[in-house]
Amino acid sequence: MAQIGDDVFFASLSQLQDGIRTRKFSCVELTRAWCDRLERYGPRFNALALLLREEAMRQAHDADGYFLRDRVRSPLQGIPYAVKDLVAVTRHPTTWGAKPFAGQVFDEDATVVKRIAKSGGVLIGKLSMVELAGGGGYLFPAASLQGPGLNPWDRSRWSGGSSSGSGSAVAAGLVPFALGSETSGSILTPSAYCGVTGLRPTYGLVSRAGCMALSWTLDKIGPMARTAEDCALVLAAISGGDSEDPGSANKRFIYAPQFVPPVKELRIGYNPTDFTEGCTPETRPEFAKALDAFRSLGVKMIETKLPDFPYGPMVSTIISAEMGSIFEDLVESGKVDELADKRQIAGIKTSQEVLAKDYLRAMRIRRLVQQSFAKMFLDFEMFLSPARNSIASKLSDPLNRPGPASSPIIPAGNLAGIPALCFPCGFAEGLPIGFALAGPPFTENKLVGVGKAFQSATDWHKRRPPLG
Numbered sequence: 001m002a003q004i005g006d007d008v009f010f011a012s013l014s015q016l017q018d019g020i021r022t023r024k025f026s027c028v029e030l031t032r033a034w035c036d037r038l039e040r041y042g043p044r045f046n047a048l049a050l051l052l053r054e055e056a057m058r059q060a061h062d063a064d065g066y067f068l069r070d071r072v073r074s075p076l077q078g079i080p081y082a083v084k085d086l087v088a089v090t091r092h093p094t095t096w097g098a099k100p101f102a103g104q105v106f107d108e109d110a111t112v113v114k115r116i117a118k119s120g121g122v123l124i125g126k127l128s129m130v131e132l133a134g135g136g137g138y139l140f141p142a143a144s145l146q147g148p149g150l151n152p153w154d155r156s157r158w159s160g161g162s163s164s165g166s167g168s169a170v171a172a173g174l175v176p177f178a179l180g181s182e183t184s185g186s187i188l189t190p191s192a193y194c195g196v197t198g199l200r201p202t203y204g205l206v207s208r209a210g211c212m213a214l215s216w217t218l219d220k221i222g223p224m225a226r227t228a229e230d231c232a233l234v235l236a237a238i239s240g241g242d243s244e245d246p247g248s249a250n251k252r253f254i255y256a257p258q259f260v261p262p263v264k265e266l267r268i269g270y271n272p273t274d275f276t277e278g279c280t281p282e283t284r285p286e287f288a289k290a291l292d293a294f295r296s297l298g299v300k301m302i303e304t305k306l307p308d309f310p311y312g313p314m315v316s317t318i319i320s321a322e323m324g325s326i327f328e329d330l331v332e333s334g335k336v337d338e339l340a341d342k343r344q345i346a347g348i349k350t351s352q353e354v355l356a357k358d359y360l361r362a363m364r365i366r367r368l369v370q371q372s373f374a375k376m377f378l379d380f381e382m383f384l385s386p387a388r389n390s391i392a393s394k395l396s397d398p399l400n401r402p403g404p405a406s407s408p409i410i411p412a413g414n415l416a417g418i419p420a421l422c423f424p425c426g427f428a429e430g431l432p433i434g435f436a437l438a439g440p441p442f443t444e445n446k447l448v449g450v451g452k453a454f455q456s457a458t459d460w461h462k463r464r465p466p467l468g
Contacts, residue, residue, distance in 0.1 A: 002026070004033035009173035010464055013075055013230045016176060020067060020078050027067065027078035027122065031060035034080040035124050038174045041467060042125070045150040045172060047165040049085040050092060050126040056080065059122045066120065075233045077120030083179045084163050085126045086133060086212035087221070089113060096212045097145050097162070098131035100335040110210025111245070112179060112221055112238045119237040127165030127178055131339055133186060133214045134162040135323045136347030139398050143341035148395050151194060152465035153431050157392040160190030166224050167194035171465055177225035177234050181211065183218045184315050185410040188436055191224055191422040192387035195432030197451065197461060198224040199231035202441045203417030204249030206235070207242035215322040216247060217363075218315070218414055227461060228423060228451030229257075235444060253444055260449035264298035267380035268437075268450075271305040274407040280390040283428045287386060290425035290435065294384070297453050302380050307372035311411035314362045314369075318415075321359035324351035366415050373416040377440045382447065385409045387422040387436035391429060413438045421447040424460040432460070 002025035008016070019025055025033075035053045042048025063078035088094045088106040095102050113123060128146035130138060141148035141158040149164025151157040152172040159168040163180030167190025170178050180187045182200045191198030199222050206221045213219060223234035232255040241250035271278075275287040295301060327348055330336045339345050376383075389406035393399065413420050413436075420438040427433065435454075439447050455461050 002029045004029065008033070009037060010226065010462070011176070012227050013079055013176060013225070013233050016079055017075055017077070027060040027063040028057065030078065031056050031080050031122050031124060034175065038082070038125050038169065041172055041174055042169065045152055045155070045159065045168040046144070046147040047128055047149065047168040047174065048125060049095065049128045049146060049165065052089070052092065052123055052125050056122050056124040063120050063122060074119035074237060076116060076237050078122060079176055080122045080124045081116065081177050082125040082127050082169060082175045083113065083123065084129050084166050084181055086129060086181060087113060087126070087179060088210040089123065089126060092126070095145055096132055097129035099145060099338045099340070100330060102145065106210065108210060111207040111242050113210070115238050115240070121237070124175065127169050129165055130162035131341070131344065132327070133181060133183060133212060135214045135319070135327065136344040136351065138341040138344040139400065140341065141395050141399070143339070143344055149190070151392050151431070152467070153195065154392070156394060157431065158193065158395055160193035160392065162186040163190050163224065167191060167196060170194070170196045170224050170226065172467060173464065177223055177230055179221060179238070180224050182220050182222060182414065183214050183319060184414045187222050187224060188387045188410055188420060188422045192434035193392035193432065195424045195434070195460070195463060196224055197226060197228055197231055197424070198222065198422045199235060199444065200420045201235060201239065201253070201444060202249065202419045204247050205239050205251055205253060205442070207240070207245040207248055209242055209244035213326050215319045217322065218318060227455055228421060228448045231421070232444065232448040251442060256445055257449060257452070260445050263450055263453045266382065266446070266450065267300045267302055268382050268384050269302045269304040269376070269380040270384040271407065272303060274385045278389055278404055278406050279386055280403060283386070283390060283433050286426040286428045286433055290433070293425070293458055294435070294454060297457060299450070304376070304379070306383070306408055306412055307369065307376060309365065309369050309412070311408045311415060314365060314415060315411040317354065317358055317362040318366070320351040321354040323348065324354055328352065369412065369415045370417065373418060374440070381443070382437050382439045382450065383409065385436050387434040391431035391433065409436050409438055417441060419444050419447060421451045423451045423454060426460055
């Protein structure tokens, strides 16, 4: 039996694939080791919602058969992974992180699960999340069926919402990659707080069929992994049109690094104040160092700022209106009162009262946002900002605590439906910080190209948290 060491648990997808091909370990051995690790450490970070060992071992055995016959379907073949617990897995609970849905079971896999299965990936578990993906707003990280997501770098800190389990599990080396979801920050936030790489795809690029809806016009499913390239490999497997998702863009992502322009030919917009006044004091010197490292790639940095719109209120109005319809039955049944966070309960109830005129006004202004972003990206290819303007918050801190106004890239980017890559860029007080790099719709290859160049020149994404 192969010895699976710690280096394997923090390896990239290409390194894992090489290990399988060269017979350093089999898919079965690899899957057993990852299942053991997820089962052992997942509860330590409140990250594990459900272990799928039995099915995973069958899938791994099948993957070994393909390798023995030299039939390799994709870079994900034989690689274990896990999904946020709003992604349906046949005949197993999909709880949406919330007590009212603890026994909910679907009879069909989500499209993203089907697509990774077709690529040969091995599903080993479901990961915890903030209840109902944070719908209604919540005050404390404890708003989850498994308890607050604990940050592997410091378990007194939050791992970030709402894809808390996905962030913790990837950071701690419990899975090589995981699927998360983002409506307004739920991939970028845990990626930044936990020091992993996360890719929020262009709206409509990845099917949401079989995944919990929070906001039909904002929800996106995307990967969280060790590297930018790993995210690209996963995105290539899960993207594509789907008639079961009315928001599908009917486009597919093909990872093509050979067609990405050299980094030195790219123009990157940024607002200097995002990295100074827009950040908490402890992160400012670290972001300054990270910016120096980014400039050393040879990119042309252009000072600018995002178009001026009320991004936060617009996102709140759109989510509330759409969520009000989605969770109408939950409110009418009275089961909404079973949620863990009183503020969230009140927010979901209040969502039933959003006026149509307010929703339509927000949607009209949203179109102006999209037009403004399209115009902005005529001057440069991408926009760089802090993914979050602070280190991970303490579990005891309310999430509405005062602080400096951060870059609006999260609400703005989600309103515009554009992709963004979050990648580690340093540490402040021993906790990770991350960059967010956003681009026009369907420019994921360029984003990954820049992220890959940065990660080739730095080692922040290779750091490992202590598990003791």
